[in-house]
Amino acid sequence: MIDRNHAVYMLAALALGVAPLSANADGTIHVKLTDNMIQLDPATVNAGRVTFEVNNATSGNTEHELVVLKTDMDDAHLPVHKGQVTESRFKKMGEVEDLAQGSTKHLSLKLAPGHYVLICNRPGHYEMGMHTSFVVAR
Numbered sequence: 001m002i003d004r005n006h007a008v009y010m011l012a013a014l015a016l017g018v019a020p021l022s023a024n025a026d027g028t029i030h031v032k033l034t035d036n037m038i039q040l041d042p043a044t045v046n047a048g049r050v051t052f053e054v055n056n057a058t059s060g061n062t063e064h065e066l067v068v069l070k071t072d073m074d075d076a077h078l079p080v081h082k083g084q085v086t087e088s089r090f091k092k093m094g095e096v097e098d099l100a101q102g103s104t105k106h107l108s109l110k111l112a113p114g115h116y117v118l119i120c121n122r123p124g125h126y127e128m129g130m131h132t133s134f135v136v137a138r
């Protein structure tokens with residue numbers, strides 16, 4: 001037996017040409033920045049246009065940023081100089097800066113398959129734990 005609301009949703013999805021059973025069809029990654037962590041949902045996406053919806057969920061009045069680097073390195077072992085990751089050593093795909101507490105910004109990138117690292121490169125923030133890995137599948 002098919003629930004009526006579900007049936008309507010399925011028809012609407014078909015009319016829009018989207019895949020109703022694929023959660024990541026739109027390639028959106030929700031990124032939550034806290035004082036000592038970067039959380040991704042999901043942490044894997046298919047290659048192509050990827051939109052990062054970046055939210056500064058920090059507890060205090062701290063600004064953050066998000067930098068996307070393409071590298072096979074472990075996100076916990078990047079080169080650091082005076083509290084900041086040496087971005088010039090990497091291929092930088094893009095970034096969003098100056099995120100005030102509670103604010104959300106979007107970053108849309110075309111990404112090829114591979115391993116990426118996301119960091120906040122405000123001085124000292126990387127060493128506080130603001131880094132994570134991200135995989136783009138074929």
Ligand SMILES: [Cu+2]
Nearest residue numbers: 064120122125
């Ligand atoms: Cu930060």
